[in-house]
Amino acid sequence: MLRCLRVLPARVTRNFSRCCSNYVARMRFINKLKEDEGACLTALESGNIFLYHTLAPLLRKTQQGVFQLPLLPFKDLEGILNRLGKDGSMVKDSVLITCTEQNRALFCLDVGELDQQAVEKECGGNFVDLRKAFFTLRGEEAPLVARGQALLRWHQGNGFCSASGKPTTRNQAGSQRVCHSNGLIYYPKMSPVIITLVSDGKRCLLARQASFPRGMFSALAGFCDMGETLEETLRREVAEEVGLEVVSVRYSGSQHWPFPQSSFMVACHATVSPGNTQVDVDHEELEEARWFTLEEIRAALKLRTPPRNPRDQPPTIWVPPSYAIAHKLIREWVDDQELHYDGE
Structure with missing residues (x-):
């Protein structure tokens, strides 16, 4: 029987100490599942699994037209696999993702x-490309499917030891792989990326790559080089991509991002001097970069879905959807601008 996902954050109306106690218990439960093979298998047999097909998540559309992430109990998935001519034990290859507030473990396969x-x-659903899935899922489900895909992709690409060339073996939870010939343990990794919204005090700078959907602009982003601090990466990327020198940096937040592989996005606001705003775009990196006014950004944020943007017409400007941390940066900038104007 398919079930809809319900992984909820702790409600702010709860008693704080109780909320923290629940969180600590959940984290310790998850850690136990990573370390105890038997406990993890038991949790899998009583848990729920969501599916991918070549890294595309399975979604189901409700009668109300809402897309949800369907969950399969262990026994139900075993039965489905058997009916499709596959050994039902394949379900034991599922990878641990998290658990609910009721300590019911969630896996993916x-x-x-x-x-x-x-x-x-x-299963009564359809496998959907991850980028498209992000536009249709609820807020708490989008990062979950991203995490699942990242872990599955990592396992698919790390089946052999880089030192010995021999096969690696995963633990039951899928939280590590081991080369038994030399004892090396491999853990899933993310690549650190800085994403920054640059402002001159009254405008913000957005850019687009040629691979972006037509009309979409976003914040600047770039991978950290070996040995760099986050601040050094930010200043270097802004200088390289748009020819501007950053004078101040303010941290905003972070987000796991599954594109192109598995990135760890560190989001910041950056400012440049009002007298140093001439943009010099590196066209090997970007197709376009330009300054936007508060009114232009407000209009872009009003678009809830990507515009059609026919090729024979000037494109409507839009920004990344709400699940992206770039969207959060842009909204924060708008809030800061509105607060500044209100205070004048």
Whole structure:
């Protein structure tokens, strides 16, 4: 029986000490599952699994037109696999993702070796490209499917030891892989990326790559070089991509980002001197970069879905959707601007 995902953050109306106690218990439970093979298998057998097919998550559309992440109990998925001619024990290859507030473990499994349409028919859903899934899922589900895909992709790409060349073996939770020939342990990794919204005090700078959907602009971003601090990366990327020198930096937040592989986005606000705002775009990195006024950004934020933007017409400017931390940076900038104007 398919179930809808319900992984909820601690409610702010709860008693704070109780909220913290629940969180600590959950974190210790998850850590136990990573370290105890038997406990993890028991949790899998009583838990729920969501599916991927070649890294595309399975979604189900409700009668109300809302897309949800369907969950399969262990026994139900075993039965589905058996009906599709696959050994039901394949479900034990599931990777631990998290657990609910009731300590019910959540796992994910890629069934890419099975016929896609047959799985979709059995499960009553469709496998959807991850980028498209982000536009249709609720807030708490989007990061969950991103995390699942990142872990599954990591396992698919780390089946052999880089030192010995021999196969690695994963633990039951899927939180590590081991080369038994030399004892090396491999853990999933993320690549640190700085993403920054640059402002001159009254305008913000947005840019687009040629690969972006037509009309979409976002904050500047770049990978950290070996040995760099986050501040050094930010200043270097802004200088390289748009020819501007940053004078101040303010941290905003962070986000796991599954594109192109598994990135760790560190979001910041940066300012440049009002007298140093001439943009010099590196066209090997960017297709375009320009300053936007508060009114232009407000208009872009009003768009809830990507505009059609026909090729024969000037594109409507839009920004990344709400699940992206770039969207958070842009909204924070708007809030700061409005607060500044109100205070004048």
